[in-house]
Amino acid sequence: MHGHPHLQWIRPARQARSQQTHERLLDSAEALITDKGFADVSVAQIAERAGFSVGAVYSRFRDKQGVLHCLQDRFVEEAHLTTDAAFDPELWDDASIEEIVSELMVFLVEIHRERRGVLRELSVRMREDEPNIERRERLVAHINDRVIALLLRERERIRHPDPAVAIAFGLRFVLATLEQAILYRGVGAHGIPSSDEKLAAELTRAFLGYLDLDGATTPANSPAE
Numbered sequence: 001m002h003g004h005p006h007l008q009w010i011r012p013a014r015q016a017r018s019q020q021t022h023e024r025l026l027d028s029a030e031a032l033i034t035d036k037g038f039a040d041v042s043v044a045q046i047a048e049r050a051g052f053s054v055g056a057v058y059s060r061f062r063d064k065q066g067v068l069h070c071l072q073d074r075f076v077e078e079a080h081l082t083t084d085a086a087f088d089p090e091l092w093d094d095a096s097i098e099e100i101v102s103e104l105m106v107f108l109v110e111i112h113r114e115r116r117g118v119l120r121e122l123s124v125r126m127r128e129d130e131p132n133i134e135r136r137e138r139l140v141a142h143i144n145d146r147v148i149a150l151l152l153r154e155r156e157r158i159r160h161p162d163p164a165v166a167i168a169f170g171l172r173f174v175l176a177t178l179e180q181a182i183l184y185r186g187v188g189a190h191g192i193p194s195s196d197e198k199l200a201a202e203l204t205r206a207f208l209g210y211l212d213l214d215g216a217t218t219p220a221n222s223p224a225e
Contacts, residue, residue: 076136087146144167151167
């Protein structure tokens with residue numbers, strides 16, 4: 001993960017050797033899914049990449065679908081931990097709305113790029129599985145609550161008639177765009193900026209523009225024209 005003053009992805013420490021094996025198998029599965037897609041990954045490939053036997057996989061997961069469920073559970077757990085740590089208001093005492101949003105957009109683009117395999121499968125299965133829909137909605141709501149609380153410290157600068165609604169809707173717009181740009185279509189498709197840097201910059205402009213900030217400044221992550 002690239003360096004950010006405030007935003008760092010958090011992965012809980014796993015001490016027990018059996019838990020470390022579990023994590024290595026999940027890391028192997030996620031890398032393969034990112035490269036090939038879930039349908040084209042076999043249990044044998046997961047085991048081989050992690051350096052274990054096929055039996056080691058089946059001793060920890062009931063089948064390949066069970067691996068995917070654990071991957072999704074792990075991502076959601078890490079996302080909650082990251083949100084709680086990253087949006088502690090004390091960490092952002094001197095940051096403006098522009099700085100917060102700019103850093104957040106770069107971070108979200110990077111996370112979608114680096115974790116696109118598990119995010120894509122989570123998105124696909126969300127449409128078919130009610131518990132997955134509810135789990136994703138709880139995560140999005142949690143992120144919304146923390147970002148809203150942070151940005152509303154400068155409520156007087158937000159000229160949108162309902163600042164909380166604007167922040168929540170703006171985040172939905174960003175997540176939907178990232179899903180299309182990175183998980184499915186790919187950066188560079190028609191209408192999508194040709195690099196992750198430009199994508200983050202345009203998402204920052206769009207989000208800040210929707211808030212309609214008083215005295216808005218140029219986002220720090222904007223590439224040179």
